[in-house]
Amino acid sequence: MSQDTVNTQPDATAQDDQEDALLAARRARMQSASEAIIELAENEPYSALKCIHKLSVAGGATEKTYSAIHTRIVTDQDAAGAYHLTLIAQSALDLPIDIRQLVDIVIAEGDNHQRLSLLKNLPVPPVAEIQQAITYTGDKEAARILEDYLKDNPEGLGSAYMNGKEEQIVPLSNPNVQ
Numbered sequence: 001m002s003q004d005t006v007n008t009q010p011d012a013t014a015q016d017d018q019e020d021a022l023l024a025a026r027r028a029r030m031q032s033a034s035e036a037i038i039e040l041a042e043n044e045p046y047s048a049l050k051c052i053h054k055l056s057v058a059g060g061a062t063e064k065t066y067s068a069i070h071t072r073i074v075t076d077q078d079a080a081g082a083y084h085l086t087l088i089a090q091s092a093l094d095l096p097i098d099i100r101q102l103v104d105i106v107i108a109e110g111d112n113h114q115r116l117s118l119l120k121n122l123p124v125p126p127v128a129e130i131q132q133a134i135t136y137t138g139d140k141e142a143a144r145i146l147e148d149y150l151k152d153n154p155e156g157l158g159s160a161y162m163n164g165k166e167e168q169i170v171p172l173s174n175p176n177v178q
Contacts, residue, residue, distance in 0.1 A: 033058035034065040041068040048073045048081025052088070063096045070097040079110030087121060090159070109132050112142035119149055119158055127156035 033054065040049045052067045055061050066085075073081040082105040089099050103122065104112050107129050115130045127150070134142045150156065 030058060030060055031062065034062040037061060037065050038068040039074040041065075044077050045072075046078060048076065048078045049084065052081065052084050055088075066095050066097055070102070073105065076100065076108045077105055079106050079108075082106050083110065083114050083117065086118075090121070090123070109162075112137060112139050116142060116145055116149070117154070119146070122132055122158045124158060125158040 015021060037051050037054050037058070040047050040054070044050075048069055050066075053073065055065065055069070062112060069081070072078070073085060075109070082102040085097065086099055086102045086106065089095050089102070091095055103118060103126060106118055107126065112134050115133055119125045130144060134146055
């Protein structure tokens, strides 16, 4: 066997070392991003949406980061931040956050568009509480949308019902606002 043939085979140790280095670099970037997000959440009121955006750009974060964002949302009673962190939590159920507390903030502090969006985005939304909050506002259009939704889905099964339907995730931006 010639020396050239032996050297053309990839060195497994070198490849493992390279993968380890890439993983270490990714961890370092995530740790750095997490520290910056935590700093923002702890020191800037109403910064939850900024934090969630940075979290998305970073591609993940530490558990402490999610906790810091959760604390910021609860402190500010930030319905938009609560809604978006709730959506993130739907795909990562092991996050150290109280999803029900976030949902309660959306219901209590959010607008009817946010409340109606919860119906389709939570597996089993708190329909009675959403219905009560919408009724309290006197918004006839939101009440009609809720009524239509419940006609099609009397059990109020949210995203569990929406599977296979045309839409599942409902954005918070109002398509009627220019």
